Amino acid sequence: MNAEARGGGAGNAEARNPEARNAQARNGRRGQHMLDVRGLRKVYEGHGRRVEAVRDLTFSLEAGELVCLVGPSGCGKTTLLKCIAGLLAPTGGDVLLQGGPVTGPPPGMAVVFQEYGRSLFPWMSVRDNVELPLRQKKHLSKDRRRELVASSLRAVGLDDAAGAYPWQLSGGMQQRVAIARAVAYEPEVLLMDEPFAAVDAQTRADLEDLIRDLWQQLGVTVLFVTHDIDEAVYLGQRVLILSASPTVVQEQLTIDLPDVRDQLHTRADPRFTQLRTHVYEQIQAAKRAAGADPAVPDEVPAARAPGV
Ligand SMILES: Nc1ncnc2c1ncn2[C@@H]1O[C@H](COP(=O)(O)OP(=O)(O)OP(=O)(O)O)[C@@H](O)[C@H]1O
Ligand SMILES: [Mg+2]
Numbered sequence: 001m002n003a004e005a006r007g008g009g010a011g012n013a014e015a016r017n018p019e020a021r022n023a024q025a026r027n028g029r030r031g032q033h034m035l036d037v038r039g040l041r042k043v044y045e046g047h048g049r050r051v052e053a054v055r056d057l058t059f060s061l062e063a064g065e066l067v068c069l070v071g072p073s074g075c076g077k078t079t080l081l082k083c084i085a086g087l088l089a090p091t092g093g094d095v096l097l098q099g100g101p102v103t104g105p106p107p108g109m110a111v112v113f114q115e116y117g118r119s120l121f122p123w124m125s126v127r128d129n130v131e132l133p134l135r136q137k138k139h140l141s142k143d144r145r146r147e148l149v150a151s152s153l154r155a156v157g158l159d160d161a162a163g164a165y166p167w168q169l170s171g172g173m174q175q176r177v178a179i180a181r182a183v184a185y186e187p188e189v190l191l192m193d194e195p196f197a198a199v200d201a202q203t204r205a206d207l208e209d210l211i212r213d214l215w216q217q218l219g220v221t222v223l224f225v226t227h228d229i230d231e232a233v234y235l236g237q238r239v240l241i242l243s244a245s246p247t248v249v250q251e252q253l254t255i256d257l258p259d260v261r262d263q264l265h266t267r268a269d270p271r272f273t274q275l276r277t278h279v280y281e282q283i284q285a286a287k288r289a290a291g292a293d294p295a296v297p298d299e300v301p302a303a304r305a306p307g308v
Pocket of ligand 2: 079
């Protein structure tokens with residue numbers, strides 16, 4: 001679905017302004033279920049091995065929400081995202097997008113994976129990489145495609161790099177290209193699987209702020225998977241804490257921090273510390289329940305220095 005279709009009637013100045021239109025659309029849909037995961041189960045079988053990766057996951061995202069998902073390594077986060085994205089068939093349960101079952105990659109969804117190096121084509125310019133998925137949208141004119149590519153590159157601060165090749169860019173810039181590609185596609189739902197794990201801390205902080213800015217501008221529903229507890233609390237309106245494998249939702253935590261967040265003040269807020277401590281304790285409890293890694297310390301580690 002494109003921005004026009006989401007935005008409704010285009011008869012006034014607000015409706016002609018893309019940001020106002022997206023905000024209008026988000027407000028109009030707020031409270032509606034965008035994504036439902038119901039009793040999701042995934043068992044991998046083959047080569048004499050059987051892994052119950054996900055046991056029973058049930059949760060929902062409302063339209064326009066930004067929800068972070070954290071859980072111990074190997075608990076099935078990537079498996080879950082692949083099932084939601086229609087890239088992997090679940091063993092049981094359902095994924096519903098706006099009430100309709102997901103049985104293959106849905107047109108309204110975009111995914112950003114961790115390995116940006118592998119997700120961009122080195123022989124294509126940045127512009128062509130971002131444009132590629134738009135070619136599937138047959139109703140888009142060439143001009144509209146170019147407009148979307150230009151505006152999404154501008155949104156991630158890469159308008160100067162449109163003609164460059166991915167291998168000419170830094171890791172953080174390549175990840176921005178991957179984000180621009182997802183944004184240009186105008187998804188209803190954006191799935192992100194540890195998208196910043198491979199970039200340095202300063203770039204990571206910048207990209208976190210970029211995601212919150214884009215989310216606020218575009219009204220997209222975001223499910224963001226991360227290992228990083230501070231990142232989950234900083235970004236999310238809610239944090240879903242998963243148990244160790246076989247995986248269930250251990251807790252859904254509302255992040256009652258102010259909507260306007262910044263790296264210095266939000267991370268220095270005592271409430272931020274309380275929330276991250278709570279999430280950390282829950283994950284440690286999940287690991288202990290599964291008899292996992294005894295080498296993991298029980299105390300809460302020092303906070304990641306803001307903007308370092
Ligand atoms: N294609 C596959 N075939 C068999 N088993 C798999 C496959 N993909 C994942 N698994 C297993 O499923 C479990 C969950 O893996 P998954 O990659 O979803 O975890 P994760 O939470 O994303 O881990 P990480 O935090 O390390 O990224 C693991 O035990 C893994 O070995
Ligand atoms: Mg993973």
